[in-house]
Amino acid sequence: MISGPQIISSIFLSTSERWRANSTAYVFGSTLSISLVVVVAYLLGNSVGGSGGGLLGASARQLLYVVVLVLLLYAAVETYRKRTVSEPPEWMGELTSAEPQFSFRLGFLLLGFFPTNIITSISVGTYLAANGAPVTDAAGFVLLTLFILALPLLGVFVLGERAETVLPEIRDWMNDNSWIISEAVIALFIVLTLQNLFG
Template sequence: MDGLQILPLAITMMVGPQIISAIIFVTTPRAVQVSLGFLAGITLATTAGVAIMMGLAAALNNVVDFGDPSDNGSVGHIIQYVLVALLAAAALKNWIKRESVEPPKWLGTLMNADPRKAFKVGLMVILVMPSDLVIMMTVGVNLIHSDASFVAALPFIGLTILVAALPLLIRMLFGHHAEGAMPKIRDWTNTHSWLVNIIVCVVFIILILA
């Protein structure tokens, strides 16, 4: 998987509490300021996260050779298959517990967030979310496996930021129409968080195997 092939992973990075947070922020009284704080946190967290994961992947590669990227049996590919198994287990767990799965309670506190808190949330939804850590590790492994530099990760980072900015861009482009729709989208994603989680896992599995 080269730099361009990992771009779709950026969409998966923001599906879940991440995009729900972005939608909540554009429904607050200080939507623009708060959303910009959130995007600053997303930018810093994604950039730092990918750099850290590339460093870990490089260190692992020094201990265990990842092998040829064209070899489906190489260590690099085996690591990805393990990640697929973990994601499949997570999707199954969400399906089994779909009746009791609820969105994180901290999402309910975001309506009163200021830009500083939004910045912290932007950091948190990237750096402490297991799904995003897995995605960034996958990106790191792929780049090291392909002997690519950090520069190859910049399109992935940029697209992640763009996806995070979509709710704000939609609000700014469509004005009052978007203001009326965003709360409905926010409420739906809150009540269907289990489905969102499953979609994240399935899409990510497809992207890795592709």
């Protein structure tokens, strides 16, 4: 959820001119979009084939798992295919002078609707629906994602001026290696989906 432009944007914003307001707006926008996608996926999964109350029962749950598995495999292939593209997008250069409104929109769109993120959030929502779990069980996933996303901001609070040298080094490492982290997370979701499909 946070590897790639997501965490890199967080690092840029935490070293921007209005770092407190920008980072807070970015995390808040992310909170809304991740929660929205998970809840919508959960509701759709519940109405189609969720445990107990679904319209189509067990066969629809199996179909739901297959759809999620296909989406995850697509995300894994796309992440691997684009692993050598390490140049950050041009809009990242504007983050050092960003306004909180821009940071909020960026967090909302980047965390909620970035292709691999939307697939991950849909996987979480449909997984909970298919297993008859309450949507509130997604809180751990959302909170952990947001905590990691807020680490650059927390780093500025803890490290002070030293963050100006440490965070760019972390940003460069993440930019070069984010595909590995993404693949590991996608692989975890693939394993969970296969367990549900065949378990």
